[in-house]
Amino acid sequence: MAFSPVPPGTAKGYTIGDVATDFELKNIDGNTVSLADYKEAKGFLVIFTCNTCPYSVAYEDRIIALDQKYKVLGVPVIAINPNNPKVQAGDSFEKMKQRAKEKNFTFPYLLDEGQKIFPQYGAQRTPHVFLLENQSKGYVVRYIGAIDDNYADADKVTEPFVENAVDAMLNGQEISVTNTRAIGCTIKT
Amino acid sequence: MKFVFPFLILLMVLTACQPDKKKNTMNFLDESTPKNMVEGPDFSVPVYDFDEFETLLEQDDEYTYIINFWATWCAPCVTELPFFEKLGAAYPDEKIRVVLVNLDMAKMWDSHLVPFLEKRDLKSYVLVLDDPSQNSWIPKVDKDWSGAIPATLIYNKRQRKFYEKPFSFEELQTELNTFLNHRTHETSDHSTDTRRGTPGFGVQPGTPGNS
Numbered sequence: 001m002a003f004s005p006v007p008p009g010t011a012k013g014y015t016i017g018d019v020a021t022d023f024e025l026k027n028i029d030g031n032t033v034s035l036a037d038y039k040e041a042k043g044f045l046v047i048f049t050c051n052t053c054p055y056s057v058a059y060e061d062r063i064i065a066l067d068q069k070y071k072v073l074g075v076p077v078i079a080i081n082p083n084n085p086k087v088q089a090g091d092s093f094e095k096m097k098q099r100a101k102e103k104n105f106t107f108p109y110l111l112d113e114g115q116k117i118f119p120q121y122g123a124q125r126t127p128h129v130f131l132l133e134n135q136s137k138g139y140v141v142r143y144i145g146a147i148d149d150n151y152a153d154a155d156k157v158t159e160p161f162v163e164n165a166v167d168a169m170l171n172g173q174e175i176s177v178t179n180t181r182a183i184g185c186t187i188k189t
Numbered sequence: 190m191k192f193v194f195p196f197l198i199l200l201m202v203l204t205a206c207q208p209d210k211k212k213n214t215m216n217f218l219d220e221s222t223p224k225n226m227v228e229g230p231d232f233s234v235p236v237y238d239f240d241e242f243e244t245l246l247e248q249d250d251e252y253t254y255i256i257n258f259w260a261t262w263c264a265p266c267v268t269e270l271p272f273f274e275k276l277g278a279a280y281p282d283e284k285i286r287v288v289l290v291n292l293d294m295a296k297m298w299d300s301h302l303v304p305f306l307e308k309r310d311l312k313s314y315v316l317v318l319d320d321p322s323q324n325s326w327i328p329k330v331d332k333d334w335s336g337a338i339p340a341t342l343i344y345n346k347r348q349r350k351f352y353e354k355p356f357s358f359e360e361l362q363t364e365l366n367t368f369l370n371h372r373t374h375e376t377s378d379h380s381t382d383t384r385r386g387t388p389g390f391g392v393q394p395g396t397p398g399n400s
Contacts, residue, residue, distance in 0.1 A: 054262045054297065088264075124335040124336075125335060125336060145324070146323070149321070149323070149325075150321040151294070151321055151323070152294060156321070159324075181327040181334065181336040182324060182327070183292050183327070183336045183337075186263070186339075188264070
């Protein structure tokens with residue numbers, strides 16, 4: 001079993017207000033995707049997720065719904081699988097393609113090849129959401145955390161954290177909850 | 190004395206008015222009330238929501254509690270479970286209690302958790318924490334916990350430390366020793382109590398060291 005050289009609890013990453021790095025990562029369609037490709041985007045929901053984590057699977061439909069709701073408003077979902085496929089075979093590039101096809105992902109599903117990107121963001125688990133706002137100074141981190149407050153049942157959600165954050169951002173309002181936590185799978189390194 | 194009496198009376202009134210004294214004083218392993226049970230073929234595992242579970246984080250007794258958060262789907266958690274299982278045998282003369290807090294989702298209890306427990310025959314006390322409002326309870330376990338597992342809380346009356354990382358057995362022993370060294374000059378009736386097989390609680394007892 002390979003463990004992360006940096007334990008998850010001590011990983012440094014972005015905090016609210018930081019400018020996030022762009023990336024060039026391979027998408028399941030074979031193309032490379034960067035944030036800079038989206039000239040018109042007002043922001044991004046960068047979601048570190050994977051095939052194998054039960055929490056990621058539980059949120060797949062809700063991630064698709066977020067993309068469908070917010071892509072048209074200028075805030076598309078960019079999903080990134082941060083796991084090392086050598087450690088977690090179910091998260092290989094081939095399996096990613098397969099899962100995306102089965103679930104009809106409407107968003108790019110990128111592999112963090114070499115695992116250079118997730119540590120910069122400070123992603124600690126899957127799924128882990130980073131809402132970025134496309135500002136003149138760069139991609140500014142506006143929200144970090146969970147999608148909502150009930151993984152088990154989408155109908156029982158009382159606080160849709162991500163939707164609240166995106167709505168506030170798009171309306172130029174203050175985001176009231178900017179950091180949330182959830183149980184998730186550690187990123188396999 | 191003039192001030193002391195009214196103060197004492199006030200204190201008594203305040204104490205009497207506390208609606209529920211079970212926090213801090215309840216012996217969790219004996220007195221807590223699970224909201225549900227996961228039933229296996231010859232064992233059952235109690236299920237808690239966080240409100241009830243929280244008392245386990247505030248036990249005020251002579252024991253050192255080693256509380257490990259894990260799930261069957263978490264590979265590094267499963268890797269380190271045997272290390273927690275070995276603690277009872279490694280510290281026969283210390284008052285320690287190992288509690289394995291499972292975080293499998295309800296829909297995985299029958300399909301994953303029960304078969305796992307059947308196969309592993311865990312000796313430690315096992316319970317399920319099933320509370321979807323994670324953003325509110327995760328910081329109550331530790332203010333810095335991101336929610337990633339494995340994670341472990343070790344505490345006793347004197348100290349408390351939270352670890353958001355996987356352990357090797359040696360690392361676990363090193364950490365636990367820092368809690369137990371304070372005890373060496375104390376007198377106590379050295380006994381290990383892993384509370385396994387308490388009726389209606391945890392997994393059933395078995396012979397040690399076969400997992």
